[in-house]
Amino acid sequence: MAKVEIKVNGVKQSRNVEDRTLLANFLRDELGLTGTHIGCDTSQCGCCTVHVNGRAVKSCSVLAVQVNGADVLTIEGLAKGSKLHPVQQAFSECHGLQCGFCTPGMIMATVGMLKDTPNPSEEEIIHGLEGNLCRCTGYINIVKAVKQSAKMLRGKKPAKAAKKAAPKKKAKAAKKAKKSKKAKKAAKK
Amino acid sequence: MYALNYVKVKSLAEAAKMLASNPEAKLMAGGMTLVPTLKQRLAQPSHLVDIGALPELRGITAKAGTLTIGAATKHHDVATSAVAKKAIPSLAYLAGLIGDPQVRNLGTIGGSVANNDPAADYPAAVLGLGATVVTNKREIAADDYFQGMFTTALEEGEIITRIVFPVPRRAAYAKFAHPASGYAMAGVFVAQTSDGTRVAVTGAGPGVFRWKAAETALGKNPKAAAIEGVALDAGEMNEDIHATREYRANLVRVMAKRAIAQLR
Structure with a gap:
């Protein structure tokens, strides 16, 4: 048995677990943080991505005891109360998901990628999400969501959020509503 | 995964001692190949001896026509190192192609070279550049080091400490x-x-x-x-x-x- 003491989402946690306990299982079974998903369990799919000392890792391929003393950030630690993290907000607004199973990992990987590459090209986004699989979306809206997250994190208001924030003039608001419907249709296609 | 004992050692000497007194112990650095292997029950070590955090095994330095990379240096660190990019840009580029970002955040050059997976990237650079694999016991030329699938010149208990690459034209x-x-x-x-x-x-x-x-x-x-x-x-x-x-x-x-x- 090993005593694992780590900080998870800013809270100190201490548990005695078997040495072979994986970080993903530690988070889910010991701490009840089930937002970290286990998809493939063979380090292919990236659903279990969390941050250890600020870097994205696949928690199904790391022993809990291996990261003793570390700062761990999971999907549960991203939002500030009811205010979503910009990457979460962008995934929601761009509908960067279908079933949602891969989403926690996609979001944690995106947060990690944008630290290194704040203004990624499409190619860099695809390379940066290489460790994450989505079996529903075909990645189109995920890439869109990453682009929007990057804009938001760089301090630029995304087009959609700006529209929502300033619907003062009725005519303009109606025009924009039409536009966004069109955009939605186009996205569905 | 079979039950095992995990030990995070504080020095290379402690690691060597652990390996000497536990014949079924295995070295671990990033664990990016080892943990998945253990999960599939393809190996059953008594102990995991974690050398991944030893400071003497980390770092990237360039001098006098060589680039030296500590065995526990992570792929991400090589891929993004200004020193590595300047000395041997193709090596930094290669490191950025390994696995995926999450793997590159943990996986190490020493681990990759010790494992010698027949489809791994680093062995191509180590052999192609004619690098020297430095262990806690000796220096091994790349031409003598790689001996086929998952096989190397490493002896029992021998630990890679760094790889020294001659800077090519x-x-x-x-x-x-x-x-x-x-x-x-x-x-x-x-x-x-x-x-x-x-x-x-x-x-x-x-x-x-x-x-x-x-x-x-x-x-x-x-x-x-x-x-x-x-x-x-x-x-x-x-x-x-x-x-x-x-x-x-x-x-x-x-x-x-x-x-x-x-x-x-």
């Missing part, structure tokens, strides 16, 4: 990655030095190897056209559901040409 790595696994179906590292050109191939055969006929043909002034008709025995290549021997042999030639075209 120019070098390049071209990889045809398997689209699902990301491993090299064929990866070719070409290095042009003052003595001539070295060509190391990973992924295509049962272990990393030098394509010596191509090296001779390329000489001191490598041009892609020079290897057009150079012999490469398809019988020596791997064959599996992904590609036939002949297909892999052709891929090696194509990757070699691409590498030569990208020499920098």
Whole structure:
């Protein structure tokens, strides 16, 4: 048995677990943080991505005891109360998901990628999400969501959020509503 | 995973002691190959001796025509290191192709070279550049170090501490990655030095190897056209559901040409 003491989402946690306990299982079974998903369990799919000392890792391929003393950030630690993290907000607004199973990992990987590459090209986004699989979306809206997250994190208001924030003039608001419907249709296609 | 004991050692000496007193113990650094292997119950070590956090095994330094990378240096750190990019840009580029971002955040050069997966990227650079593998006991030339699939010159209890790369005039790595696994179906590292050109191939055969006929043909002034008709025995290549021997042999030639075209 090993005593694992780590900080998870800013809270100190201490548990005695078997040495072979994986970080993903530690988070889910010991701490009840089930937002970290286990998809493939063979380090292919990236659903279990969390941050250890600020870097994205696949928690199904790391022993809990291996990261003793570390700062761990999971999907549960991203939002500030009811205010979503910009990457979460962008995934929601761009509908960067279908079933949602891969989403926690996609979001944690995106947060990690944008630290290194704040203004990624499409190619860099695809390379940066290489460790994450989505079996529903075909990645189109995920890439869109990453682009929007990057804009938001760089301090630029995304087009959609700006529209929502300033619907003062009725005519303009109606025009924009039409536009966004069109955009939605186009996205569905 | 079978039950085991995990030990995070505080020094190289402690690691060597642990290995000496526990014959079934295994070294661990990033664990990016080892943990998945353990999960599949393909190995049953009594102890995991974690050397990943030892400061003496970390770091990237350049001096007097060499680039030295500590064994526990992570792929991400090599891929993004200004020192590595300046000394051997193709090596930093290669490190950025390994696995995926999450794997590169944990996986280490020493782990990759010790494991010697026949489709891993680093062995191609270590052999292609004619690097020296430094252990806690001795220095091993790359030509003597790699001995086929998952086999190296490392003895029981021997620990890689760093890899010393001679800085070439120019070098390049071209990889045809398997689209699902990301491993090299064929990866070719070409290095042009003052003595001539070295060509190391990973992924295509049962272990990393030098394509010596191509090296001779390329000489001191490598041009892609020079290897057009150079012999490469398809019988020596791997064959599996992904590609036939002949297909892999052709891929090696194509990757070699691409590498030569990208020499920098």
